[in-house]
Amino acid sequence: MSRFKWWQKVVFYQIYPRSFADGNRDGIGDFLGMTSKLDYLKGLGVTALWLSPHFPSPLWDCGYDISDYTSVAPEYGSLEDFNTFLSGAHRRGMRVILDLVLNHTSDQHPWFLESKSSRDNPKSSWYVWVDRPPNNWQSCFDGPAWTYAAERDQYYYHYFMKQQPDLNWHHPEVKNAMWQAVRFWLDLGVDGFRLDAVGTIFEHPDRPNHPVPMTLAELRHFSDVARTPLEKKLVAKYWREMFMFQWGHPHDLLKELRLILDEYPGDRMLVGEDDDVSYQGNGKDELSLVFNFPLLHAARLSPAIIRKNQKERLAALAQISPLAWPCNTLGNHDSPRLFNHFGDGQHDAELARLHLALMLTLRGTPFLYNGEEIGMTDFILTALLQFRDQMGIWYYHTAVDDLGVNPQLALQRAAAMTRNKNRTPMQWAPLPNGGFCPPQVLPWLPVNPNRTKGVNVEDQDKDPSSLLNFYRRMLRIRRASPALVVGEYSALHERSRSYLAFLRYTNDQTILVILNFSPKMRSLNFSELAYNSLRMIFRSALAAPAAPTMDLEHVRLAPFEIVLIELVRVE
Ligand code: TEU
Ligand code: CA
DSSP states (O other), X not given: OTTSOHHHHOXXXXXXXXXXXXXXXXXXXXXXXXXXXXXXXXXXXXOEEEEOOOSOOOOTTTTSSOSOTTSOOGGGOOHHHHHHHHHHHHHTXXXXXXXXXXXXXXXXXXXXXXXXXXXXXXXXXXXXXXXXXXXXXXXXXXXXXXXXXXXXXXXXXXXXXXXXXXXOTXXXXXXXXXHHHHHHHHHHTOOEEEETTGGGSSOOTTOOOOXXXXXXXXXXXXXXXXXXXXXXXXXXXXXXXXXXXXXXXXHHHHXXXXXXXXXXXXXXXXXXXXXXXXXXXXXXXXXXXXXXXXHHTOSSOOHHHHHHHHHHHHHHHHHHXXXXXXXXXXXXXXXXXXXXXXXXXXXXXXXXXXXXXXXXXXXXXXXXXXXXXXXXXXXXXXXXXXXXXXXXXXXXXXXXXXXXXXXXXXXXXXXXXXXXGGOOOOOOSSSTTTTSSOTTSOOSSOOOGGGGTTOSHHHHHTOTTSHHHHHHHHHHHHHTOXXXXXXXXXEESXXXXXXXXXXXXXXXOEEEEEEEOSSSOEEEOOTTSOOSEEEEEEEOOTTOOOOSSOOTTSEEEXXXXXXXXXXXXXX
C-alpha cells in the first residue's frame, strides 16, 4: 500500500468544534476538550480529523463567517491550545485538516470594514461593489444577494448571508492575503484543508438574471408545500437554476493553491466541498478529493441506487485520471444526521450498521461525522430562541412576515430545515447535558434528550453490542484489510434489489462484500467466483444460521446482515 498517499488510506472524522467537547465548562466546545478526547478518537480507530472553522467569528453562520484567518476564536482557546491539539493528534498518528473558507469573510473582518468605509481606500475593491443591484441574484441564505452599505452608497455581493461578503478573487492582493493565511497553518504543520463552497468563488462575469420566477423565500416556501411529482420536479429545477450564474470553476486558482501545498513535505491534501470530479484536475494538480454528494443526497440508500452511484462516480473519476480517488460520506454539519435520515423508523439500528459497513467497504476515503458512531439523531428545536443557525431564523420571519405562513407552522418548517438539528453537542454520558458540560451550565445548543436513552459514549463503551463498539470493530477490520483500503471495486449480482454484493481486490487480497438491505433472510449463490479457500472476516448476525460448511454456493444472510469473506487463491 506504500504507493498510496496517506489521505487515500485514512478514515476521516469531522469534528464540529463548538459541539464536540467542552474543556473549560462554559457550554461551548474548545481545544482543551478536543485534546482530552484524542485517546477516544484513537480508540475509535479514525486516523484523520477535519475541523470545522475554529477561527474568530461573530457567529452569524456558526463560524463560517471568519473575522481573522490566522487566529483561534477565544472561546475555543489560544493558538497554543490549538498546537497542543495538533501535536497530540500527530503523536497518535492522526492527521488534521482545517476548514478553509475562501469565498467570503465576515462583515466584521478588518478587510471588509476598511473596504466598506469609502470608495477609495486600499481595500475598496477587495470585495464585489456595484452602484445598484445589476440583477435578481439571491443569497442562498437570506434574500437578495446585493446589500446596501451607506458608507459608500453602494451595494456589495454575498452568495451566503449578508454578514458574509464575497471576496473579489480577481484582485491579486486578495489572493496574496489568503495564501498568507494558508501558509500560516501549513507552517504550523496542518496536513491540509477542506475547501468550503469552492464553486461560489467566481460568478458569471456578465451577471445575467437567473430565470426562476420567484425569490429565495418563495422558493423555500414552494419547496415546503410542493406535493405533486410535477411540483417537486419544478422545485428541483428552480433550485438548480436560481444560482446557476453564481457558481464557477476556479481551476486556475486551485492549481495555484495546490502548488503552495506541494512546497511542503508530507503530502498536504485538499478536499473540496463539491462533487464535481473535474476539481481533481489530472489527479495531482488541483484537489486531492471531492465528495460523492450524490450518494449523501440520495433519497434513500438502496442497492440499486448505490450500485448506479458507484458506477457513475468511478467512471467519472477514471475519465479524469487513473490517480483520481473517490471519497464517500453520509453526513456532515450541513446535512440531516445519518441515523434518522437513512433510517426507516423501524430498523434504524441495523441500518446504521449497514451504512457504516458501506462507507468502510466502498472504494475511496470515507468521511464520518462526530456523533454518528453512537447513533446521534437530529434534534428538532421547538423555540426560535434556541436557534443558532441564522438560515432558519431568517426563514421563519420571512415565512411569517412576507408569506403569511402560520407562526407555528413556520417554526416547524424552519426547525426542520435548519442545521441546528444536526449540530447539537456530542453526548458523552447519560447526564443532564450529556456530559458535554456541567449540569448547571447552558450549552450553546440544547443536548438531545436521547442522551439518557443509551445514545451516549459512556453507556455504549461498556456494551459489546453497541453501535460504538460496532464502529470500533468495523474500523479495525478495515485497517487490517488492504483490499478494503485501496483495492479495486467490481459489482456482483447487479440485478439484485435487496442486497449489495461486490468484490474489493488488490494483487494480494480479494474480499467479497455482501450487504443485505432487506429485513428478509437470504440464501445466495456466488459459485461463479473462483477461489481455493475462504476466510470469514466478519459477519454481523450473531445468530447467523449455522451453515454446515461455508461454501459460496449457499451463503445464508440474516436480515440486514453484513458479510465479509476473503477469497483465498493459492496459485
Ligand atoms: O456550505 C456550502 C453549501 O453548500 C451551503 O449552501 C449548504 O447548501 C447550506 O449549508 C445548506 O445545507 C458551506 C458550509 O459547509 C456551510 O456550513 C456554510 O454555511 C456555507 O458554506 C457558507 O460558508
Ligand atoms: Ca464568490
